[in-house]
Amino acid sequence: MNKSGLTIGEISTRTGLAASAIRHYESESLVFPDRNAGGQRRYQRADVRRLSFVMIAQQLGFTLAEIRTELSTLPQDRAPTKADWTRISRRFGQVLDARIDRMTALRQRLDSCIGCGCLSLQSCKLYNPEDRAARAGAGPRYLMGDRPLDE
Numbered sequence: 412m413n414k415s416g417l418t419i420g421e422i423s424t425r426t427g428l429a430a431s432a433i434r435h436y437e438s439e440s441l442v443f444p445d446r447n448a449g450g451q452r453r454y455q456r457a458d459v460r461r462l463s464f465v466m467i468a469q470q471l472g473f474t475l476a477e478i479r480t481e482l483s484t485l486p487q488d489r490a491p492t493k494a495d496w497t498r499i500s501r502r503f504g505q506v507l508d509a510r511i512d513r514m515t516a517l518r519q520r521l522d523s524c525i526g527c528g529c530l531s532l533q534s535c536k537l538y539n540p541e542d543r544a545a546r547a548g549a550g551p552r553y554l555m556g557d558r559p560l561d562e
Contacts, residue, residue: 416445416453426462433462439475441465441482457490464499471507513556520554 419430426433436442437452442461444452461482468478481499485491544552 415447416455417458419444419452419454422454422458422462425459426466428462428466436462436465440479441475443487455490460491460496461485464496468503471503472510473503473506516556517554 417425419433422428423430423433428436433442437444442454442458444454444458447453464482465475465478468481469475481502484499485495544557547557
């Protein structure tokens with residue numbers, strides 16, 4: 412790394428991201444490169460970690476807005492510490508735990524619903540007699556988390 416920071420090509424090589432993706436993340440306020448006298452972007456070494464975090468968080472289903480909110484809690488005047496990253500990790504972990512719980516419950520409901528073979532909440536005599544679920548609104552109400560009305 413030169414003393415003026417990493418070039419976009421260097422950070423692209425290090426992260427595996429295309430330069431266009433890095434510029435997009437900059438436009439989304441996820442990284443904040445400096446500019447040299449010639450106007451070229453110069454990234455801090457800590458930006459490698461920020462961009463890596465963005466990639467991982469997106470793979471876990473977080474939106475850029477959610478990622479930006481978390482990254483905005485990191486200091487911009489210094490490289491984030493392990494404690495800074497741990498704080499974000501804990502918050503994301505809580506969200507992931509809640510998603511896992513919801514997905515597990517959904518999988519169990521799918522097994523009981525689709526497993527019956529009728530595939531029709533409207534005509535199901537066992538799980539949804541007389542389409543009682545429709546009273547709660549449109550869509551697959553029980554799969555969305557509603558409880559059967561007779562429970």
